[in-house]
Amino acid sequence: MTNRFIATLDDLSRRTGIPAFAEGKPRRRLLRWTPAVALSLALAGLGVAFLSTGRQIYLGHALLTCGFVISCFCPIFGPVKPWGTAESVDEWDRDLRRRSFLAAFACMGVAGLLLFWAISAAAALGSLAAPDLSLRAMGCAFFLMTLYSSVPTLYASWATHPLDPAEEEA
Numbered sequence: 726m727t728n729r730f731i732a733t734l735d736d737l738s739r740r741t742g743i744p745a746f747a748e749g750k751p752r753r754r755l756l757r758w759t760p761a762v763a764l765s766l767a768l769a770g771l772g773v774a775f776l777s778t779g780r781q782i783y784l785g786h787a788l789l790t791c792g793f794v795i796s797c798f799c800p801i802f803g804p805v806k807p808w809g810t811a812e813s814v815d816e817w818d819r820d821l822r823r824r825s826f827l828a829a830f831a832c833m834g835v836a837g838l839l840l841f842w843a844i845s846a847a848a849a850l851g852s853l854a855a856p857d858l859s860l861r862a863m864g865c866a867f868f869l870m871t872l873y874s875s876v877p878t879l880y881a882s883w884a885t886h887p888l889d890p891a892e893e894e895a
Contacts, residue, residue, distance in 0.1 A: 754802055754803065755803075755881075756802060756878050757879075757882045757883060759795065759798075759799060760879035762792075763793070763796035763871060764872070764875055764876075766788050766795065767788070767789050767796070767867070767871040770784075770864070771785065771868045774786055774789065774864040775843065775861060785864060786860070786863075789868060793867050796871045796874035796875035797874055799875050799878035803881065804878070804882055805822050805877050805881045806818050821881050821884070822877070825877035825878070825880045825881045828877070829872060829876035829880070833872050836868065840865040840868070844858060844861060847861070
C-alpha cells in the first residue's frame with residue numbers, strides 16, 4: 726500500500742510540471758490570455774497614475790505592479806525559449822524568438838516615445854512638481870518592463886497554433 730501511495734504522489738507531482746522545471750525541461754505552454762491580462766492591468770495602472778493626483782497615484786502603481794508581477798511569469802512558462810538554454814532550440818524556435826522580441830522592441834519604442842512626450846509636456850507646462858514627475862516616470866519604467874516581459878510571450882502564443890492530435894501522430 727505504501728508503494729502505491731508514493732507512486733500516486735509522484736504522478737501528482739509530475740502533473741504539476743515542477744519536477745520537469747527543476748530538471749531544466751519545462752513544459753512550454755501557449756499563454757494567450759495571461760500576457761493580455763498583465764498588459765491590461767499595467768495599462769490601466771498607467772492611466773490611473775498619469776491622470777490622477779494625490780493618493781490615487783498609488784492605486785495606479787499597485788495596478789502597474791500587479792501587471793508586472795504577472796508578466797514576469799510569462800517568459801518562464803511561455804512558448805519562447807530563453808537564450809542559452811539547455812533545451813533543444815532549432816531554427817523555428819530561433820525565428821519565433823527573433824520575431825517575438827522584434828515585436829516587443831517595436832512596442833516598447835512606440836510606448837517609450839509617447840510616454841516621453843507625455844512627461845515632457847507635463848514638465849514643460851509646469852503643472853507637476855518634481856516628486857510627481859518622478860512618480861510618473863517610475864510608472865513609465867514599470868510599464869516598459871511589463872511590455873518587455875509580456876509582449877514576446879503574447880506574440881509567440883498568438884502567432885503559433887497548437888497541433889491537432891491527428892497531426893501529432895502523423
